[in-house]
Amino acid sequence: MRNRARIYWVLALIGFCSCVPAARVAKLDNDAFMLSSGDSRQVNALDSASGKPARAKWTISDPTVASIDSKGVVTGLKKGDAVITAFNPKNDTIGSCIVSVDVPFQNPILPPSWKLYIADPEPKVFGNGVYVYGSRDEGGNSWCSDKYNVLYSEDLVHWTDKGVSFHLDSVPEQYMKPKYRRLWAPDALKHPTNGRYYLFSCFNHTRPVAEEELMVSYSDKPGGWFTDAKPLKIDGKEPIIAIDPGVLVDEDGKAYVTWPFKMGQLDPDDYTRVIGSTVVDVQQWMPEDNTPFEGPSIRKRGDTYYYIYIQNDGLRNRPDGTQYNKPTRMAYMTSKSPLGPYTYQGLIMENTDYPQVINIHGSIVEFKDQWYVFYHMPVIDKRLTRVMCAEPLTFDEEGKIIPVKPSTSGIRGAFKYGDRIQASGAVVYPGGEMNPQYVSRENDAKLVFQKQGSFAGYRYIDLDNNKAAEVVLDVNTSGAGGVLEIRYDGADGETLAVVTLPDTGGEWKEVTAKVSEVRPGKQSFIIGLKEKPASGDVELDWLQFNEAAVSATSQSSKAQ
Numbered sequence: 001m002r003n004r005a006r007i008y009w010v011l012a013l014i015g016f017c018s019c020v021p022a023a024r025v026a027k028l029d030n031d032a033f034m035l036s037s038g039d040s041r042q043v044n045a046l047d048s049a050s051g052k053p054a055r056a057k058w059t060i061s062d063p064t065v066a067s068i069d070s071k072g073v074v075t076g077l078k079k080g081d082a083v084i085t086a087f088n089p090k091n092d093t094i095g096s097c098i099v100s101v102d103v104p105f106q107n108p109i110l111p112p113s114w115k116l117y118i119a120d121p122e123p124k125v126f127g128n129g130v131y132v133y134g135s136r137d138e139g140g141n142s143w144c145s146d147k148y149n150v151l152y153s154e155d156l157v158h159w160t161d162k163g164v165s166f167h168l169d170s171v172p173e174q175y176m177k178p179k180y181r182r183l184w185a186p187d188a189l190k191h192p193t194n195g196r197y198y199l200f201s202c203f204n205h206t207r208p209v210a211e212e213e214l215m216v217s218y219s220d221k222p223g224g225w226f227t228d229a230k231p232l233k234i235d236g237k238e239p240i241i242a243i244d245p246g247v248l249v250d251e252d253g254k255a256y257v258t259w260p261f262k263m264g265q266l267d268p269d270d271y272t273r274v275i276g277s278t279v280v281d282v283q284q285w286m287p288e289d290n291t292p293f294e295g296p297s298i299r300k301r302g303d304t305y306y307y308i309y310i311q312n313d314g315l316r317n318r319p320d321g322t323q324y325n326k327p328t329r330m331a332y333m334t335s336k337s338p339l340g341p342y343t344y345q346g347l348i349m350e351n352t353d354y355p356q357v358i359n360i361h362g363s364i365v366e367f368k369d370q371w372y373v374f375y376h377m378p379v380i381d382k383r384l385t386r387v388m389c390a391e392p393l394t395f396d397e398e399g400k401i402i403p404v405k406p407s408t409s410g411i412r413g414a415f416k417y418g419d420r421i422q423a424s425g426a427v428v429y430p431g432g433e434m435n436p437q438y439v440s441r442e443n444d445a446k447l448v449f450q451k452q453g454s455f456a457g458y459r460y461i462d463l464d465n466n467k468a469a470e471v472v473l474d475v476n477t478s479g480a481g482g483v484l485e486i487r488y489d490g491a492d493g494e495t496l497a498v499v500t501l502p503d504t505g506g507e508w509k510e511v512t513a514k515v516s517e518v519r520p521g522k523q524s525f526i527i528g529l530k531e532k533p534a535s536g537d538v539e540l541d542w543l544q545f546n547e548a549a550v551s552a553t554s555q556s557s558k559a560q
Helices: 552-558
Strands: 025-028 032-035 040-042 045-047 057-060 066-068 073-076 080-088 093-101 117-126 129-137 147-153 159-167 183-190 197-203 215-219 227-231 246-249 255-259 262-267 270-274 292-301 304-311 315-317 323-325 329-335 343-350 363-367 370-378 386-393 420-422 437-440 445-449 455-461 469-476 482-488 495-501 508-515 523-531 538-547
Touching (some): 025 093, 032 040, 032 073, 057 066, 073 093, 117 363, 117 370, 129 386, 159 197, 183 292, 246 292, 255 292, 304 363, 469 482, 469 495, 482 538, 508 538
Antiparallel strands (some): 025 045, 057 080, 066 073, 080 093, 117 129, 129 147, 129 183, 183 197, 197 215, 215 227, 246 255, 262 270, 292 304, 370 386, 445 538, 455 523, 482 495, 495 508
């Protein structure tokens, strides 16, 4: 049976941390983190004045998901979410965070239970891990919000939310304007000399007249808190009115900043100052047929500089006859010099046909000798909400990026036997009324197939050739006679499995079917509703390919 752990406040395992003398606990050192079953991690309560670990009592809302000892060491036990709370009875101050155990290793990266929607991701390697700087959607009336969060991972599988790193309220009053309501896409770099981390941020963009200034703040830690925000100016005089700053520190210690679509060198002694004589117009090297839109970012690989940006996919027509741009293409140029001239090379990826897509803002990073592309996708049933995703990236012998497609499997490359695939991770939809309904829930999401012939597509699986196999699906029906089909490639592809569905009585149950014609190598596939039940719809939570001799129950522990 499925396990949908909800977060209840249950007191358990109370103890004391032997860190420093009791002090006021302001917060925990992270807002949320992931663990695998059997793995452990230290959690610290922080003193509000010094920021150092403080003595605290510990409680956990669900001790079956994870345990916590008297020193704040958390151990994952089974799949689910639990809330860890630090409590100091001296003044009743509380700090809490979420631990998520055995999160499915696929796109989107963060668990839905965190309700943390990161868009415009800029991944950077500092120390032993990858830090991601991005805007934060909160759904509702507008993109983004008034704060940034920083994400961190040492393996790109288990992620930590370092918490809010910068807030609109922290901008000095003299630089604020009444219309500033949100913070859009940021980036960050580490100063090669003083070791500080600098956050380059921007406000919401007002059209047709833009008056927002790029800002620079700093911190002694890559996760913030970033402080002392000041405008980024050319020669210390003219503020830069733009959005989406991107930054790079070269091997020689020189630092560069770009914005749509100009670029210049930063003053090494003052990162709030761009050297005016170095400013170049980057747009002169871009193609005219697909115009640039936003999101410039710079990277270096070997002796080649990669200028990444978001490109419009031509003009689209509105019902009223007007036209608009759709920035759904991540493009790039290359050069042997950071300030150009650049040569246009083509696309890294695009997500033009995904439901409710608006853009694909992101960038690339090298980590442990492998390159990745980070980007965002929309949450189909949430207005103005996007989630972070990532894919492995490869280059040809000439240094050109081999284009990639958005996938469900993400940085793992492909699902193997025993990996659980969340149905909500579909990346291909037929369009319009034939789309299965995407439904968000507290801890995950599901797909609801309502129309016969509707389908959802996934990338990728890699099952060993000629091995007998089975597929297990977690389904919910209220009538008999339903049939799901799994096919390679698309709706007309070769049949992989036919799944006859029982009437589950409105409860979630696992259904198993034989798999035939197993192909070698990475394959995409679709799940379609071949026959609709006599009554009701077909809900799908997850599926899992197994070697036929191994039961779904014994394989479920491998799903992560």
